[in-house]
Amino acid sequence: MSTRIDVAGLHKGFATDKGPLAVVDDVSLQVEDGEFIAIVGPSGCGKSTLMRMIAGFIAPDAGHVLIDGVERTRPGPQGILISQHGSVFPWLTVRQNLMFGLNDISSKQEKAAVADHYASIVGLKGFEGSYPHELSGGMLKRVEIARALAVKPAILYMDEPFSALDALMSLRMRNELLRILERERHTVLLITHDVEEAIHLADRVMVLSPRPTRIQATFEVNLPHPRKLTSPAVQELRMAILKELGVEAEADPVDARA
Numbered sequence: 001m002s003t004r005i006d007v008a009g010l011h012k013g014f015a016t017d018k019g020p021l022a023v024v025d026d027v028s029l030q031v032e033d034g035e036f037i038a039i040v041g042p043s044g045c046g047k048s049t050l051m052r053m054i055a056g057f058i059a060p061d062a063g064h065v066l067i068d069g070v071e072r073t074r075p076g077p078q079g080i081l082i083s084q085h086g087s088v089f090p091w092l093t094v095r096q097n098l099m100f101g102l103n104d105i106s107s108k109q110e111k112a113a114v115a116d117h118y119a120s121i122v123g124l125k126g127f128e129g130s131y132p133h134e135l136s137g138g139m140l141k142r143v144e145i146a147r148a149l150a151v152k153p154a155i156l157y158m159d160e161p162f163s164a165l166d167a168l169m170s171l172r173m174r175n176e177l178l179r180i181l182e183r184e185r186h187t188v189l190l191i192t193h194d195v196e197e198a199i200h201l202a203d204r205v206m207v208l209s210p211r212p213t214r215i216q217a218t219f220e221v222n223l224p225h226p227r228k229l230t231s232p233a234v235q236e237l238r239m240a241i242l243k244e245l246g247v248e249a250e251a252d253p254v255d256a257r258a
């Protein structure tokens with residue numbers, strides 16, 4: 001395996017009304033090609049800032065990000081960011097939104113077929129001709145996820161992609177994502193507040209410290225897919241990660257948002 005993402009000594013702070021705010025404090029990490037990394041950490045610790053720096057949307061104050069050995073200074077074509085805020089075009093239908101960005105396909109018919117395929121993967125069959133204002137928040141989120149997947153980016157940056165979905169749909173999207181990754185092997189960086197989701201999906205879970213954030217602990221998830229979430233191994237790992245986050249682990253699933 002080769003190193004896809006190489007992050008060294010990243011620092012970032014912001015100037016605020018109350019003075020300088022140190023947000024990211026000396027973060028280094030390597031992500032191998034095809035690896036799935038989940039990032040968990042207390043609310044407001046700097047997870048999104050870290051991911052946006054890695055994706056090239058924010059410049060670090062110090063340190064560097066190499067993607068495939070080349071320094072990243074702005075968003076590149078090999079990575080797509082799915083953010084909490086959403087970026088579906090309101091004036092385009094679901095199909096047109098999904099066709100957007102499929103520049104490698106010249107035939108319009110083929111583009112539409114790919115779009116419809118990804119719409120059905122995320123449970124939006126029958127809504128291909130609908131406009132965003134006709135959809136619920138969860139459906140919009142799924143359009144966004146489908147749009148990112150349809151482009152088959154080498155790197156998927158996912159910032160709480162499933163947090164707007166109900167529990168069943170979130171589980172379904174996780175399973176679909178795993179199925180897609182089995183075939184297409186994207187490299188994935190996922191921010192989540194859901195420890196169980198992190199263990200379900202990732203090869204490695206990184207726990208970030210409170211702000212200014214650092215990598216506080218790393219957990220390898222050496223469990224084959226499909227992972228049984230009720231298994232003792234998953235529960236043990238969940239307890240260990242929650243403990244690292246300073247959350248008292250109980251028998252029932254716990255939300256790690258502080």
Ligand SMILES: Nc1ncnc2c1ncn2[C@@H]1O[C@H](COP(=O)(O)OP(=O)(O)OP(=O)(O)O)[C@@H](O)[C@H]1O
Pocket residue numbers: 014015016021023041042043044045046047048049050211
């Ligand atoms: N452009 C900015 N200017 C000033 N402060 C910022 C800016 N962007 C982020 N911050 C601050 O940096 C801190 C970290 O924000 P960030 O969104 O990275 O955290 P997070 O861990 O992703 O949060 P959450 O868990 O709530 O999604 C917060 O205190 C936020 O207010």
